[in-house]
Amino acid sequence: MAAGTPVEYIKHHLTNLTYGKLPEGYERADGTVVEEATWTMARNGQEAMDMGFMAVHVDTMGWSIAMGLLFLGLFRFVAKNATTDTPSGLQNFVEMTVEFIQNIVRDVFHGKNPIIAPLALTMFVWIFLMNSLKLIPVDYIPSIAHAMGLEYFKIVPTTDPNGTFGIALGVFLLILFYSFKVKGAGGFAKELSFTPFNHWSLVPFNLVLELLGLIIKPISLALRLFGNMYAGEVIFILIALLPLWIQWSLNVPWAIFHLLVITLQAFIFTTLAVVYLSAAHEDHGQVT
């Protein structure tokens, strides 16, 4: 591999392929100085960091979009050929997934909104697919990328906080949207101000509590998924550092365990997102 020492190896595997804007006068890793602000591939972790917000993780975006297209392509294919007679194996599988999501939404979501179930399906399958990229041995894809001249390549989008926060941000915007839509601006403000303590003197306290609770929702969603996936990925990388003949004895159990984690994390993310959206749909105005 490109890196020699274990630390470099791990660092290398945890760095995204970043395309971003380097500021004017920046001294690059090879000593050259950028004369004016340019968009370029980062050559190392430090460069990627210095690019700041104006950068894109090409690998994260690419693989997440690829997984999204795989999901949509597969399900669209089945949807187009859906038959009401005896379903084929693939249709059966897809319908099982859909039914699974339907059950979750029916159990958890108490409002009436036709968007929620497909939203949950998208989240579940997409996150599941992105997570399952982790089961590809850690060196395969980076080696291929390296052969193509790309220094860094991290294929699992959910081990990138951008990936998980991106989805959580989408959920958060939906929570805000439906809170305003269902409760109205006044109702939403009232809910934030007068719960849990319904007294005017406690409004500031309530406000702080509720706003914190609101903001915590997407953060907890994103961090839970990211944390689990990142930790698992680090373990995989550590196992990959072991001598070749012993790797399987740790790799196989960990991968099998991750079959569970991958599904479970996708499930938890989906369910919690639906729970939050359900709460956004509940009008507490009359209750309190």
Added chain:
Amino acid sequence: MNINLTLIGQTIAFAIFVWFCVKYVWPPITGAMSARQKKIADGLSAADRASLDLELAQEKASKEMQKAKEESAALIDQANKRAAQIVEASKDDARKEGEKIIEQARAEIQQERVQARDALRAEVAAIAIAGAEKILETSVDAKAHSEMLDKLAAEL
């Protein structure tokens, strides 16, 4: 682990995927599923109805069978009766015929007996007269003794 534009990119990708799923993936799949559910439910109720129909038909068939049996039994009964009547009637006829024949035969016999007796009587009378003539050595006046002869003949 830098937060950067990828965040926004992911959100946009997510939004597009959700939109596509809501619009083009979810409705046909759930539509097909609920259509199949309805189909299965219809099929089951049709099967229920069919079994009910079958039961009714069986009941009807057994009723018809019963009726047919009764009718045929009645017919056989009637036929039996009729046959008995016919046999009885023919027996009667035969008996009557036989009696008639017997009667006729009897009458004929009677007649023949009477004739034979008459003939015999005449003969006996003649023999008696001849005998008497011989005994008396005289001729008997048939006319004078006819009364006596007749009386004799009647006694025979």
